[in-house]
Amino acid sequence: MKGKGRDGGKVQELLLGWERLRERGDVHYDDALLRTRSLDPRDGRQAFFLVYNSGRRRYIEAVAKRKETATCPFCSAFEGLELGAHGSLRVLPNTFPCLPYQFVLSPAEHVTTLEAMYLEDAVSFSGETGMEVYCNGRGAGGAYAHLVFQASARHPRAPRQDFLAKLQAVPFAEGGGVTAARFGSPVFGVKLTAPSAEQTAALVSRIAKESAWPVNLLFSHHDTLLIPRNEVEIPDGFGAWRFGVLEAVGKFICQDEETFERATYDVLHKARQEISHEDAAGQDGFIELVARAVSGLGADRGSAPSAPSAPSAPSAPSAPKEVLS
Numbered sequence: 001m002k003g004k005g006r007d008g009g010k011v012q013e014l015l016l017g018w019e020r021l022r023e024r025g026d027v028h029y030d031d032a033l034l035r036t037r038s039l040d041p042r043d044g045r046q047a048f049f050l051v052y053n054s055g056r057r058r059y060i061e062a063v064a065k066r067k068e069t070a071t072c073p074f075c076s077a078f079e080g081l082e083l084g085a086h087g088s089l090r091v092l093p094n095t096f097p098c099l100p101y102q103f104v105l106s107p108a109e110h111v112t113t114l115e116a117m118y119l120e121d122a123v124s125f126s127g128e129t130g131m132e133v134y135c136n137g138r139g140a141g142g143a144y145a146h147l148v149f150q151a152s153a154r155h156p157r158a159p160r161q162d163f164l165a166k167l168q169a170v171p172f173a174e175g176g177g178v179t180a181a182r183f184g185s186p187v188f189g190v191k192l193t194a195p196s197a198e199q200t201a202a203l204v205s206r207i208a209k210e211s212a213w214p215v216n217l218l219f220s221h222h223d224t225l226l227i228p229r230n231e232v233e234i235p236d237g238f239g240a241w242r243f244g245v246l247e248a249v250g251k252f253i254c255q256d257e258e259t260f261e262r263a264t265y266d267v268l269h270k271a272r273q274e275i276s277h278e279d280a281a282g283q284d285g286f287i288e289l290v291a292r293a294v295s296g297l298g299a300d301r302g303s304a305p306s307a308p309s310a311p312s313a314p315s316a317p318s319a320p321k322e323v324l325s
């Protein structure tokens with residue numbers, strides 16, 4: 001199932017599988033409840049995409065009322081819902097998606113760290129399906145300890161000029177065919193362009209483990225965005241709404257109708273800046289870490305791939321505070 005290049009048959013199979021689960025009532029999505037807005041400042045900056053789905057809202061409320069439990073949903077709640085496998089990852093539906101055709105890629109084992117093996121499969125899934133694959137870890141908008149990637153197809157109403165299309169990134173390191181470029185606006189981060197999923201995975205795994213900051217990840221075609229996060233997961237005025245990588249790249253999955261209707265470009269722009277690292281010395285430290293990893297890539301090659309660590313012991317129980325966003 002793993003391979004190079006776009007696989008239209010695989011995408012078709014996944015979309016049909018998703019539809020089948022929706023018809024069966026296992027995926028709770030109603031197109032009639034979906035509302036979207038595009039906010040385009042028309043000054044050269046990226047247009048924002050706002051999404052609100054009242055069907056999902058009811059689920060968020062239900063989850064909030066549910067009793068705290070130590071059960072990890074990705075170890076127990078997806079039986080019979082697998083749409084397939086991609087290497088080490090199960091392909092699951094997001095059962096309460098905001099937008100149609102949202103998927104979850106997750107190991108069957110309770111893995112909590114970004115091992116290269118899983119990263120490589122997440123990157124190659126993006127390459128084969130053309131979907132954006134992203135990861136919100138703990139401290140970076142994610143609610144789960146279990147390693148989870150999310151994947152979604154582009155929505156037809158989403159603005160064409162997305163974050164990547166508008167991004168101004170300055171290259172600072174090169175090695176083994178990989179280029180690392182730094183961007184500082186509208187949020188701080190690094191864009192990696194690598195010729196293979198294997199290289200991307202090795203780099204990202206190393207950087208994520210060595211970084212003192214939690215990092216949001218987005219894989220799109222040959223590009224990977226790493227967006228380090230400060231301690232702010234919920235910007236001022238956003239209630240219990242944690243910002244993940246989608247918000248960082250200008251796609252706001254709104255948790256309440258009022259925010260969806262009233263949000264202005266400036267308010268969202270400011271909120272997005274609140275989650276970004278602005279400390280110059282800290283930024284330089286992160287850039288140094290990436291540069292070291294990129295230059296070490298060639299040196300590491302040829303050595304035996306390190307085995308993924310054993311699944312770690314369950315971490316402190318915590319009920320999901322929100323569904324995947």
Ligand SMILES: [Zn+2]
Nearest residue numbers: 072075110146
């Ligand atoms: Zn788990």
